[in-house]
Amino acid sequence: MKKFMNHVDDFLxxxxxxxAAAHSDLVVLNTEPVFVRRKVLKPGKVALISGGGSGHEPLHSGFVGYGMLDAACPGQIFTSPTPDQMMAAAKTVDTGAGVLFIVKNYSGDLMNFEMASEMSEVPNAMVLINDDVAVENSSYTTGRRGVAGAVIVEKLVGSMAESGADLEQCKAFGDRINKRTASMGVAFTSCTVPAARTLTFKIGDDEIEVGVGIHGEPGRRRAKFAPADAIAGELLTAIAEDLKPAADAELLVLVNGLGGTPLGELYLLFNSTRTWLEQRGLNIGRVQVGALTTSLEMAGASITLCVLDDEMKRHWDSAVHTPGLRWGV
Known part of the structure; x- marks a missing residue:
């Protein structure tokens, strides 16, 4: 195992x-307990908090800032943060309008965020992200996993909160976005958790894991390597069957790298995605390509489709200024 690190226990x-030092103009790092918060808080705004195991950067700390999250709670690599982190973050970033927790559907994350929600003195609500259509249950979840769709929810609800919506409105919007969003990924290689010092799973040089989770959990099937068009077609077929977009729907397309795939390959995968959608008369309204929800150095990618409406398009286009995503400012 070769990684840039000094001692494994000090990695995170x-x-x-x-x-925090690289983005000191945008964020502040709290160390006891650990959370990253927005440097300049907006009085009277609903505060958005997310989090989860580290190793998925820029998710979630990289999306703290104007137009997205007010705080992120990072756990150790692929390990849920603890309720005390979430409660401390909520107390710090609440400016009077309450807190919305945005939680990916993984058992540890959900359990700890629910505990924090129940024990916190700050008024709060929760949006649960479960956009992964690959499998209904896994060793990490009961029900569908939450993956790259979290980025879309955080951006859209972050914009709504910035515009002055209340906690109930932000939760309802987040739930609606989640229902209109679906994802599926594919892995070419495994990844290595620093503390484990060994590959998370083994896969042959001529194999791919179709429907992989962002921690390396198994997907729908182990398959032989195939051209990009065929891989995109399998992922998109599953996603479209789940979403069933209307013929006149506009789609937000997110092609997300899992950490070890060059940007040029991701654009090629988007081209395959674009061709598949156009052949079926489906309209692309917005596009985002890049490594936004990663799995350490895993090679592979995921595709996410979100069925847009005018309100969602407006909030996607609005200004955002975070370490990991920025436009319009």
Whole structure:
């Protein structure tokens, strides 16, 4: 195993220190307990908090800032943060309008966020992200997993909160977005958790894992390597069967890298995606391509489709200024 690190036990601490120093104009790092918060809080705005195991950067700390999250709670690599992190973050970033927790559907994340929600003195609500159509249950979840769709929810609800919506409106909007969003991924290689020092799973040089989870959980099937058009077609067929978009629907397309795939390949995968959608008369309204929800150095990608409406398009286009996503400012 070769990684840039000094001591495995200090990996997260030193990574977060570097992140906070690099983006000191946007974020502040709290160390006891650990969370990243927006540097300038907006009085009277619903505060958005997300989090989860580290190793998925820029998710979630990289999306703290104007137009997205007010705080993110990072756990150790692929390990849920703890309720005390979430409660402390909520108390710090609440400016009078309450807190919305945005939670990916993984058992540890959900359990700890629910505990924090129940124990917190800050008024709060929760949006649960379960956009992965690959499998209904896995070793990490009961029900569908939450994956790259979290980025879309955080951006759209972050914009709504910025515009002055209340907690109930933000939760309802987040739930609606989640229902209109579906994702599926594919892995070419495994990844190595620093503390484990060994590959999370083994896969042959001529194999791919179709429907992989962002922690390396198994997907729908182990298959032989195939051209990009065929891979995109399998992922999109499953996604479209789940969403059943109307013929006149506009879609937000997110082609997301899992950490070890070059940007040029992701654009090629988007081209395959674009061709598949156009052949079926489906309209692309917005596009985002890049490594936004990663799995350490795993090679592979996921495709996410979100069925847009005018309100969602407006909030997607609105200004955002975070370490990991920025436009319009």
């Amino acid at each position: 601490t030193e990574s977060l220190a570097g992140f």
